[in-house]
Amino acid sequence: MTSSCTRDPELWFDDGNLVIQVTPRLFRLHRGVLALSSNFFRDMVAFPRAAEEDTYDDVPLVVLRDDDARDAAHFFKALYMPTYFPPPPARTTFEALEGVLRMAHKYDAPVLRRCALQHLARPFSSELCEVHLDMTRYYDLDLRSNWKVAELKAITSLAQEVHAIWLLPMVYHETLQHPANALDAPEVWLGRQRRFQHNEHVACFAGCEILRKEFPLDVFASTKIGCGQPVCLKYRLASINQDDMRNFMEIPLTYFTPWMENDDNFGDICDACMDAMRDAYNSWLKDVWQRLPSIFNLPDWDELSALKKQDLEGSPEAPCGRGCDERRLNRMEGAGR
Template identity: 30%
Template sequence: MDGTIPIAPTGVEEAPTRVDDLWFPDHNLVIQAENRLFRVSGGILAARSLVFRDMLSIPQPETQPLIDGCPIVVLHDSAIDVEYFLKAVFDSSFFERPPAPTTFPIVAGVLNLSTKYDVSYLRHRALLHLASASPMSLEEYDSIGSTATFPHRTSRLSRLLLADSLGMTWAMPTGMYAISCLKAQSILDGIPVQGGTIHITSALQRACVIAHPELCIAQNHHIYRFLRVLPTKGCTSDGVCSVRSRSLLETFTKLERLDPLGFLDAGWSKALQDRFCPACNARSETEYKSARQAVWNQLPSIFSLPTWEELKSARTADLSE
């Protein structure tokens, strides 16, 4: 940030409107973000934020415009981010620590502005929420549905962009994985999302395009091994498992779906168990679990990120601030 916050009208054409939930008649500071107005306590903001403390300590000219007798602070941030940030400051129940549920836009807004305006306790809280959807192990990845404090699937791309913008590499692997499983055209031309298309940075594009064939190899070499090892010693199907495993392998290799970590969901796993004898089922399950772990272990190197141990250390350092 540039170190200064202008205190002046913005000149926006649309008349600013008050945000009722954050308009306190007995408070002494009006904040404007885009065309939204918030009336809050300058003293509380100064106590929470070193940036606001320094900014509000600067004497203002007597000719400064006022709203209801209050000075105006103009923030060049999105109105919705400012609303989330101020609610987190002035309403203790709005943004609680995990495991309290929240939404990703709230996490992103609070994290961005608590970082920018140096509100350490809110930044730490937002990082805890981000970490809840940023697994560091395959076990955490498999349980993310119950540990994430916000919808994790629909926020993967936004989460990746946020982590990248803040230099938090520890929160990037699974987002990069999800993007790298897409076709190169989508990665380069824009990723379709509800309501439009999102473009990632050129550096992320390059990393994900390079990773795509590596994930294809991982799926073919590691994951499909759970079929290649059949029939296993002790097979009791009299050749049925051999025929079925090769037939399935031929079918799977023709699929366009790329998702080595999620190739078999619970439904597929149950369907496969019905096709093989107990011995082949047991061997196949063991190989599949081993293959998923091997792919997971390779993710950081596939994306040219630090090792898992280094990423864990970085997360620990951020969460201990």
């Protein structure tokens, strides 16, 4: 019922020729603007207007059911205002990113969908050469208590919803830094409840337990690498301690990389042992990285990389994926047409 809805003051244009209801808001927009970026709306406006079509103030009314008005507002602002949701390195907010990505995927707006995923691709890289870098987030976050866990939960849900599962290996890897009870408990962040679904939590928890046991002990303790002299083996063993083993479990893919790149950390170890340790570490890292998706019960990197390439490099006019046309028709049927 439109009587329970209020007009969105920023997205109500008196010359608009389409009213969209996303309870509890009403948006008066322009068919041409919507059709320009969204294949869903392009298809919708192409249909002849039915005599029994609902109207609001003599303007055709479309009801988008099961959507959140906050998401719709971010999405429509991104369509109308070129500077509202720019690609990285320009900044945005997580609320805008979340809303735009969800709506752009559902209503087949590939340019905005790709822009949102570009914001997520940087901090949750799928490239081994970038995993040890502190990848800047170009979206602002609510930094109140426990936001890091809530962000990971939110991105996991988004990645599953928009079929961008190539984000998940590094999202799950970051959960290693947080206690299991924090991951299991639902919480409210940015006005929405955040939680892992049961299957997500199981895959994440099981994978984290495997990763915590991947400590590269042979790099420091194996007698089969380096010069083989007892004094070097002694120095190599002395270069790690219990703190390293404990801290490693929080960031296994990145913990030792900066250490290996700094010659000062090797003390009096000979050059042959230094080179051998680095080679052994790099081999270990590549092996764990290659197995990382399967550790979390995800497709292998080849499949994930192909999905990522399609998401980030696909043609702006390309459909959103296999089955898109069928999904588009289903969405139109569910949108009050």
